[in-house]
Amino acid sequence: MPVPGPGYSITVRLEAPPSASAAGDLTTAVGRVGGVLTAFDIVESHADAIVVDITANVLSADHADDITTALDSLPGVHVRKVSDRTFLMHLGGKLEVSPKVALRNRDDLSRAYTPGVARVCQAIAANPDDARRLTIKRNTVAVVTDGSAVLGLGNIGPAAALPVMEGKAALFKKFADVDAWPVCLDTQDTEEIIRTVKALAPVYAGINLEDIAAPRCFEIERRLREQLDIPVFHDDQHGTAIVVVAALRNALRVVNKPIEKCRIVVSGVGAAGSAIIRLLLRKAPADIVAVDIDGIVHRERPGLDENLRLIAERTNGQQQTGTLHDALVGADVFIGVSAPNLFGAEQVATMADDPIVFALANPDPEIDPLEAQRHAAVVATGRSDYPNQINNVLAFPGVFRGLLDAQAHKIDDDMLLAAANAIADVVDDRLNASYIVPSVFDTAVAPAVAEAVKAAARRDEVVSTRE
Numbered sequence: 001m002p003v004p005g006p007g008y009s010i011t012v013r014l015e016a017p018p019s020a021s022a023a024g025d026l027t028t029a030v031g032r033v034g035g036v037l038t039a040f041d042i043v044e045s046h047a048d049a050i051v052v053d054i055t056a057n058v059l060s061a062d063h064a065d066d067i068t069t070a071l072d073s074l075p076g077v078h079v080r081k082v083s084d085r086t087f088l089m090h091l092g093g094k095l096e097v098s099p100k101v102a103l104r105n106r107d108d109l110s111r112a113y114t115p116g117v118a119r120v121c122q123a124i125a126a127n128p129d130d131a132r133r134l135t136i137k138r139n140t141v142a143v144v145t146d147g148s149a150v151l152g153l154g155n156i157g158p159a160a161a162l163p164v165m166e167g168k169a170a171l172f173k174k175f176a177d178v179d180a181w182p183v184c185l186d187t188q189d190t191e192e193i194i195r196t197v198k199a200l201a202p203v204y205a206g207i208n209l210e211d212i213a214a215p216r217c218f219e220i221e222r223r224l225r226e227q228l229d230i231p232v233f234h235d236d237q238h239g240t241a242i243v244v245v246a247a248l249r250n251a252l253r254v255v256n257k258p259i260e261k262c263r264i265v266v267s268g269v270g271a272a273g274s275a276i277i278r279l280l281l282r283k284a285p286a287d288i289v290a291v292d293i294d295g296i297v298h299r300e301r302p303g304l305d306e307n308l309r310l311i312a313e314r315t316n317g318q319q320q321t322g323t324l325h326d327a328l329v330g331a332d333v334f335i336g337v338s339a340p341n342l343f344g345a346e347q348v349a350t351m352a353d354d355p356i357v358f359a360l361a362n363p364d365p366e367i368d369p370l371e372a373q374r375h376a377a378v379v380a381t382g383r384s385d386y387p388n389q390i391n392n393v394l395a396f397p398g399v400f401r402g403l404l405d406a407q408a409h410k411i412d413d414d415m416l417l418a419a420a421n422a423i424a425d426v427v428d429d430r431l432n433a434s435y436i437v438p439s440v441f442d443t444a445v446a447p448a449v450a451e452a453v454k455a456a457a458r459r460d461e462v463v464s465t466r467e
């Protein structure tokens, strides 16, 4: 049975009799219908009644109704109002712009704005590189989406994507002091997205593409990388790939296997799976077998698109055909970024000794992690309620911090691998089967990633200046 978490939390304001047993009756009523009580606050007290705020984690809207009904039906209890705490957090949005300069008097105004600002504009017109020195460009990233593949919600459009993009921007600020701003585009046309991002690029020192559906996301990223002089990063691809490669490096240390001897099955060859495969190939595993909704990807499979054709050429050395279950036989590692409930413990039992299972489909993984643990030596998921959460927050804030600090003009696989190594290194001697990646709240992660990416970007800059 799933356990209610803080993602869906309600506060019920109610009147209750001021009896000695009131608190016990109320908390028992919540527990009896499966709510997880997290706070009990008396907000008013009178001779004949108390007013109480009861906060509880719930599973769904129906479950919230069950809890409210259970409370309201207690003798003498009257529910006044039910608030959804997640919605309360989003009221009015989660970001604001705040000036860094004081605007106290005419003197301040004439320097921050006209007429003084004109000289700064002219300096940038004469030397465009000065934009990084004299404007917000230095520290600002656009979080660009077309709303076409938002979380697991699908194509919900740009306005509905905004709460996610605001959250992303808040994470950028919190973990790496990067000023990111949501840019939700009202178009899903590849050419129009490319044109628009190019047109707004002067303000930004980096572009973070987000929740744009595959395969469109591949072309948008590739063309923007070619045409812009700032780094373009698609978090759903590269953020995921970085954290997976970091986690795999440490998981292989736990089972004491070199990657060069491992056969890795990757289920899902969309945005995340394709990028994971590309980055893993840099680590030279014995083989990778990619599987998608139509089965194992191999060169002779009819109807391969450009992305799948490139992957087929570089993977599946034995040209294996068949299903995911076939691919799993004898595999050392399973990495799933595909769909829920695709296999069970009996398939894990067919894998090689000490298998590693990363079941990352969200919110429901490819295999129930408890099932996987019956035979797997290391299990990771995308979920926060199990150990080893593969969470992109470990990567993207530090990656952009490093890129901005290096004033990088591009991003490449060396930088992604540097970020992955930095994340894996933070775990250090705390490594065990339940701790292959650091906590997202480990304050050492973002600075370590930033430092590694900055160094890789600087190396890259030196190499390209010499060429």
Ligand SMILES: NC(=O)c1ccc[n+]([C@@H]2O[C@H](COP(=O)([O-])OP(=O)(O)OC[C@H]3O[C@@H](n4cnc5c(N)ncnc54)[C@H](O)[C@@H]3O)[C@@H](O)[C@H]2O)c1
Pocket: 151, 152, 213, 214, 236, 240, 267, 268, 269, 270, 271, 272, 273, 291, 292, 293, 294, 324, 336, 337, 338, 339, 342, 360, 361, 362, 363, 381, 382, 383, 390, 391, 392
């Ligand atoms: N950090 C994380 O935990 C993390 C990061 C990225 C993506 N994900 C999860 O991975 C999944 C895929 O994300 P995406 O952005 O790549 O999506 P996507 O739509 O771009 O790709 C999905 C892929 O899964 C394949 N697929 C679908 N059903 C399948 C099945 N029954 N068997 C095998 N393959 C199947 C599709 O063919 C496609 O290749 C989602 O559930 C997402 O939440 C998790």
